[in-house]
Each structure stands twice: as structure tokens, then as C-alpha cells.
Amino acid sequence: MSSEAVDISSLSFEGLNAFITSLGEKPFRAKQLYRWLHQRGAVSFDEMTDLSKDFRAKLKTVARIVTLEKDLEQRSIDGTIKYRFKTHDGKMIESVYMPSPERKTLCVSTQVGCAMGCRFCATATLGLMRHLTPAEIVAQVHAVNREVRANEKIEKTLRPLTNLVFMGMGEPLHNFENLKVALGTLEHEDGPNFSSRHITVSTVGLVPMIERFGAETDVKLAISLNASNDEVRDVIMPVNKKWKIADLMDACRKFPLKQGRRITFEYVLMNGVNDTDDDAHRLAKLVQDVPAKVNLIQYNENPGLGFHTTVDNRAERFRDILDRAGVAAFIRANRGRDISAACGQLANTEKEPTFVPLGAKRSPTADP
Numbered sequence: 543m544s545s546e547a548v549d550i551s552s553l554s555f556e557g558l559n560a561f562i563t564s565l566g567e568k569p570f571r572a573k574q575l576y577r578w579l580h581q582r583g584a585v586s587f588d589e590m591t592d593l594s595k596d597f598r599a600k601l602k603t604v605a606r607i608v609t610l611e612k613d614l615e616q617r618s619i620d621g622t623i624k625y626r627f628k629t630h631d632g633k634m635i636e637s638v639y640m641p642s643p644e645r646k647t648l649c650v651s652t653q654v655g656c657a658m659g660c661r662f663c664a665t666a667t668l669g670l671m672r673h674l675t676p677a678e679i680v681a682q683v684h685a686v687n688r689e690v691r692a693n694e695k696i697e698k699t700l701r702p703l704t705n706l707v708f709m710g711m712g713e714p715l716h717n718f719e720n721l722k723v724a725l726g727t728l729e730h731e732d733g734p735n736f737s738s739r740h741i742t743v744s745t746v747g748l749v750p751m752i753e754r755f756g757a758e759t760d761v762k763l764a765i766s767l768n769a770s771n772d773e774v775r776d777v778i779m780p781v782n783k784k785w786k787i788a789d790l791m792d793a794c795r796k797f798p799l800k801q802g803r804r805i806t807f808e809y810v811l812m813n814g815v816n817d818t819d820d821d822a823h824r825l826a827k828l829v830q831d832v833p834a835k836v837n838l839i840q841y842n843e844n845p846g847l848g849f850h851t852t853v854d855n856r857a858e859r860f861r862d863i864l865d866r867a868g869v870a871a872f873i874r875a876n877r878g879r880d881i882s883a884a885c886g887q888l889a890n891t892e893k894e895p896t897f898v899p900l901g902a903k904r905s906p907t908a909d910p
């Protein structure tokens with residue numbers, strides 16, 4: 543294989559067609575290859591037994607398949623499994639498998655580290671190392687499908703994962719071009735064929751990108767809100783200094799929602815930071831004219847970050863205030879807390895999280 547070999551697992555269906563045609567092959571070969579890559583999750587050309595030997599030999603010289611190496615697996619008592627994967631250049635990313643009786647969900651990463659600098663988040667302490675390619679985003683899904691099939695004795699031809707949430711390491715809309723190609727692959731009928739209803743992308747609120755996301759994709763939107771006023775959000779989520787809550791809510795009101803869908807607002811409750819009755823009343827007002835549901839998540843503490851979880855009865859009180867204001871609000875179960883796989887806890891051990899005292903300035907490593 544030459545060093546110029548094309549990363550064919552990062553190509554869209556159309557891109558693969560163009561590539562295969564440029565090799566002088568018939569377009570149906572592209573469809574066969576795409577199915578091997580993204581329906582069956584093949585990791586080598588040798589597996590593709592219905593492609594001719596000559597074609598496979600040619601592919602080996604001009605193309606490469608991107609795979610992820612499983613580096614670590616941690617199992618929670620609640621059934622959640624956190625996988626740490628190593629990329630071809632030695633970077634570590636994490637994906638979290640969350641099975642329940644109704645669905646098998648994977649939380650997917652889109653970047654190595656993150657540039658957004660949210661003060662309560664372990665991933666933020668890594669800074670942004672690089673964007674993941676479309677292949678690396680999709681490969682997490684293929685790799686975990688393989689793991690689940692093996693662990694749960696599921697037939698080889700089936701896709702066990704039912705739902706995907708883009709809430710892992712990174713800000714998905716900061717890596718929008720690659721995310722878009724990956725979503726196209728994940729939803730493709732000759733690929734894993736996920737329904738758009740079963741894919742949710744979460745953003746901290748890159749306002750101009752929300753508009754593009756709505757225009758160019760068809761999956762569900764979640765907003766990681768976490769504060770009811772700019773004063774607090776400016777401190778805990780630096781992105782808010784650029785786009786205020788009013789800008790964000792305006793983008794949400796304009797978001798082209800499909801029939802029956804709502805925008806999910808994630809609100810991580812942190813003791814004494816954003817969990818007062820006044821916060822709940824303000825939050826209810828903010829979302830009142832948006833088809834919305836609010837997911838309340840009790841903060842998962844990260845040593846050194848200086849934030850603490852809200853207490854149980856406070857979360858219930860907060861939910862009840864939203865409820866009485868007519869806002870659909872749910873307290874979400876914390877999955878994988880014991881293995882640091884819960885929301886805001888993903889930080890691979892390649893680089894130790896850096897302690898930044900509360901009140902100190904944490905600068906994002908790239909301008910969002």
C-alpha cells in the first residue's frame with residue numbers, strides 16, 4: 543500500500559463511486575465495497591470474498607481501511623461499557639455503550655479532546671488535539687457493534703446498536719464537515735441504515751453551525767444549556783461569551799424541526815451553581831416557545847474541577863417547577879458513573895487532566 547493510499551472509509555457513497563470509477567471499475571463494485579465497509583464493518587480487504595482477487599489486490603495498493611484498535615474496556619455495574627480506542631496515530635478516544643431493555647445506545651466522540659473549554663467537563667482539560675475523520679467517527683459504531691455481537695451472542699449479520707448520541711469527546715458542530723459525511727454513512731441504506739429519528743447530535747451552541755446543521759442534516763438536535771442566565775453560562779461555558787443565550791434560543795426557534803420532534807435541552811445540575819428555584823423558573827421561560835424537552839442530569843464530579851452534584855431532592859424540585867410551567871422535564875439516570883463514563887467525564891488517560899481552580903480562566907485551544 544502506498545503512503546498516498548486513499549482513506550476509503552471516509553468517503554461518502556458518491557465519493558466511493560467516483561473513486562472506484564476512476565480506477566476503471568464498474569459502479570456496482572463501489573456498492574459492493576461500500577456494503578462491506580459500512581454494512582458489515584469489514585476491517586480488511588481479504589474479508590471481501592465476493593470481490594475478485596485482482597480487484598482486492600488493486601485496492602490494497604491504492605486504498606486503506608481506517609480501523610480503531612480497542613485499547614481498554616471498562617464495565618460499569620449498571621451494564622454501561624466504556625471503550626477506549628486508539629487511532630492510527632496513537633490518539634485515544636472514548637465511546638460509551640449504554641444498553642437498556644428498550645434500546646442499545648452508543649455515545650460517540652467526534653474529536654480528540656475538545657476546544658470548547660466547558661469548566662465542568664473532564665474532556666475540556668485535554669484541549670483540542672485534532673478532529674476525527676468521518677472514518678474514525680463511523681469506526682466507533684462498527685467496533686462497538688462487533689463487541690456487542692460477540693458479548694451478547696448476536697448473529698453476525700445484525701446491527702445490535704439501535705441509537706446513537708453524539709455526546710462523547712468533542713463538540714460535533716466544530717467538526718461539522720466530517721460529522722456530516724459520517725451521518726450520511728450511518729444513515730445510508732447500504733451502510734448501517736440508522737433512522738434519523740434514532741440519532742441525536744448535541745452542541746454547546748455554535749449558533750451559525752446550528753443553522754447549517756438544520757439545513758444539511760436530518761437528525762435530532764440537543765443543546766447542552768446548563769445555565770439559565772448569561773452571567774453563569776459565561777463562566778461555566780466560554781462559548782457563551784461569543785453567542786449569548788438569547789442568540790442560541792433564537793437559533794433554536796428557527797431550527798427546522800420535523801413533525802413530532804422536539805429539541806432536547808440538557809441541563810447538568812451543579813450544586814449552588816445553576817440549581818436554584820430561580821434557575822428553574824428562568825429555564826422554563828427560556829424554552830416556553832420552543833418545542834422542547836429538558837433532560838436534567840445530576841453532575842458527575844471530576845476531581846479537581848471544583849463543581850459538585852446537586853442533591854436528589856433539589857433535582858426533583860427543579861423538575862417539578864418545570865413541570866408546573868408546562869415544560870416536559872426528566873431526571874436522567876446517570877449511566878456509568880463508577881467508570882467515569884458518564885456525561886462530562888470522558889478524558890482518556892493519554893494526558894492527565896490539568897487542574898484549573900474555579901475562577902481561573904481556561905482558554906479554549908481554538909476559536910469556536
Ligand code: SF4
Pocket residue numbers: 656657658659660663664665666710711712713746886
Ligand atoms: S462538555 Fe462537550 S463541548 Fe464542553 S468541553 Fe466537554 S466535550 Fe467539549
